[in-house]
Amino acid sequence: MILSDRDIEILIKAGELWVEPLEADIIRENGLDLRLGGAYCAFVHTDKVLDPRSPGNPSDFYDCREAGDSFFIVEPHKHYLLHTLEYIRLPPYVAGLVNLRSTWARTGIYIPSTVVDAGFEGQLTIEVIGSEFPVKLYVGDRFLHLVLVKMETPSSKPYSGKYKGQRGVRLPQFFTY
Template sequence: MILQDSKIKRMVENKELIISPFEIECLNSAGYDLRSSMDLLVYPKEQKLISTLERIELPPNIAGFLHLRSSLIREGLLAGLALVDPGFKGQLTISLFNASHNVIKISQGEPFLQITFIQLQDKAEKPYSGKYQNSKGVTKSLRHIKS
C-alpha cells in the first residue's frame, strides 16, 4: 500500500517515520519531496553524486521508492535510483547524469527527488543494516569495502 499525505504526516508526528528536517510544503499526495543538501552544477555528459538535505529513518514495515522530479528529467537529467530498504537511516546519495547539451543547476534546498513510501504487509525480518546505514552527506561507493 502506498502511503498518502495524511498517513505520512501522522507517522512523522508520532515519530514512527523520521524525515528531518520535515517541511509540510514538501509533503504531497503520495510522497515527500526531498531537497538537495548542496548547490550542484552537472555539466553535459557528466555524472555527479548528490545527497538529500533530509535524513530519513524508515521503520521495519516501510520501504521507499525514489523518483527524480519530472522537471529535471525534462531538462535531460537522469538518476541512478534504488529501493530504500525498511530500517534504513541516513541521508540518501543519488547518482545524476546529464544527458543534455546544457549545464543543469540544482540549488541547495531545491526539491529534486520524491520518495514514495510503501507499507509492507508485515515487518521485515532483516531490516537494513548495511554499509550505508547512518550515511551523512555524499557517500561514495562502498561496494569494495568489507563489512
C-alpha cells in the same frame, strides 16, 4: 500500498517515520519531496581500473566538493553522486522508491532506479546523469520524490548495512571510511 500524505503525517506524528529537517511543503500527495544537499562528487574520467577488492584512492575516481549553500552545475552526460538535505529513518515495514521530480526530469537529467530499504536511516546518496546541456542545481531545492510503500509484514531483517546513518555523499562501501 503507497502511503498518502495523511498516512505519512500519521507516521511522523507517531514517531515511526522520521524526517529532519521537516518542512511542511515536502510532504506531498503520495510521498516526500526531498531537497538537494550541499555536497557532490563528480565521476572522474580515467583509464584506471576500480578494483573493489583493492580500490585505492577515491580521488582517482571521484572529485568530491562542497557546493555550500549555493549551487553547482551538472555537465552534459557526466555522472555525479548527490545527497539529500533530509536525514530520514524508515520503520521496518516501509520501503521507499526514489524518483526524480518531473520538473527536473524534463531538463533531461536522469537518475537510475533506487530503492530505499525498510529500516534505512540517513541522508540518501543518489546518482545523477547529466542532460544534453548544462543544468544548474541549487542547494535546498526540492529535487527527488520518495514514494513510501507499506509492506504487508515488517521486514525480519531491516536494513543494517554500512550505509546506515550516512551523512553527505557516501562513496561505495569498499572505500574505507
